[in-house]
Amino acid sequence: MSAANIDVRTLGTPDQINTWMRDVLARVEDKWGVLILGILSSGPLRYAELGRQLPDTSQRMLTLSLRRLERDGLVVRTVFPSTPPQVEYALSPVGLSLHLQMAQLIGWALEHEDYIRTHRRSYDEARPGGGSGGG
Amino acid sequence: MSAANIDVRTLGTPDQINTWMRDVLARVEDKWGVLILGILSSGPLRYAELGRQLPDTSQRMLTLSLRRLERDGLVVRTVFPSTPPQVEYALSPVGLSLHLQMAQLIGWALEHEDYIRTHRRSYDEARPGGGSGGG
DNA sequence: CCGTATCCTCCAGGATACTG
DNA sequence: CAGTATCCTGGAGGATACGG
Numbered sequence: 598m599s600a601a602n603i604d605v606r607t608l609g610t611p612d613q614i615n616t617w618m619r620d621v622l623a624r625v626e627d628k629w630g631v632l633i634l635g636i637l638s639s640g641p642l643r644y645a646e647l648g649r650q651l652p653d654t655s656q657r658m659l660t661l662s663l664r665r666l667e668r669d670g671l672v673v674r675t676v677f678p679s680t681p682p683q684v685e686y687a688l689s690p691v692g693l694s695l696h697l698q699m700a701q702l703i704g705w706a707l708e709h710e711d712y713i714r715t716h717r718r719s720y721d722e723a724r725p726g727g728g729s730g731g732g
Numbered sequence: 733m734s735a736a737n738i739d740v741r742t743l744g745t746p747d748q749i750n751t752w753m754r755d756v757l758a759r760v761e762d763k764w765g766v767l768i769l770g771i772l773s774s775g776p777l778r779y780a781e782l783g784r785q786l787p788d789t790s791q792r793m794l795t796l797s798l799r800r801l802e803r804d805g806l807v808v809r810t811v812f813p814s815t816p817p818q819v820e821y822a823l824s825p826v827g828l829s830l831h832l833q834m835a836q837l838i839g840w841a842l843e844h845e846d847y848i849r850t851h852r853r854s855y856d857e858a859r860p861g862g863g864s865g866g867g
Numbered sequence: 868c869c870g871t872a873t874c875c876t877c878c879a880g881g882a883t884a885c886t887g
Numbered sequence: 888c889a890g891t892a893t894c895c896t897g898g899a900g901g902a903t904a905c906g907g
């Protein structure tokens with residue numbers, strides 16, 4: 598599909614979008630989701646190694662994020678009944694396709710980083726006191 | 733741009749992504765951002781009309797979202813010094829390009845809605861008590 | 868090694884009331 | 888009409904401790 602000229606509103610009512618799509622995005626945007634997809638995109642990893650690559654994650658959040666991604670079928674969890682126990686996380690094909698979409702969005706963000714930073718600065722300069730906020 | 737085979741980690745350190753990109757996405761994902769971009773994508777609107785198309789928004793949030801989008805140069809605010817005052821919001825070219833990206837993401841979400849719903853259901857059925865959550 | 872349980876903090880965002 | 892100002896709540900997510 599040539600999604601280039603999609604109008605959001607042809608995709609459903611605002612409410613449908615604000616429900617379903619935010620629901621989907623929330624999963625990937627639950628602070629660690631995008632990162633997990635990104636890291637897994639170059640190959641399966643075990644729990645601890647994943648944790649090592651996401652140094653600021655609490656185990657709680659890592660597990661939670663992983664469970665959600667697994668529940669949605671974006672990530673596949675495989676347990677190898679060895680000693681000590683070994684668990685591997687991998688992207689599913691659909692998970693990979695989402696990662697590809699996200700990569701485009703990240704690409705957009707990076708392409709326009711300068712524009713946005715510059716615009717923010719001039720906006721802030723024009724309004725005393727209204728500053729702070731962005732990075 | 734062939735962003736199709738971008739690896740997230742070639743785009744910067746995880747931290748950079750987790751800082752800047754989430755910063756950008758937050759703006760569009762601050763609950764009403766995507767919707768605002770979507771609605772404005774078919775033409776400029778005035779404040780009240782925008783509010784009417786986003787029935788569940790508080791004025792506070794509408795204003796806040798609009799200000800952020802404006803600050804980043806994604807939305808252009810034009811004041812017509814008439815009586816009563818008239819303010820028009822429109823997408824900037826960069827805002828439009830972000831909307832196009834988001835539209836692709838929405839397209840993805842809609843394409844895979846069935847897959848995800850199904851997967852969730854079977855996941856939940858396999859785990860008593862772990863249910864609820866999704867739509 | 869691979870998680871789960873519990874407690875606590877912080878702030879996005881809603882309700883409501885007011886103004887130029 | 889086009890916002891501001893203020894108060895308040897829910898829940899995402901961090902810290903920490905424990906279990907299989």
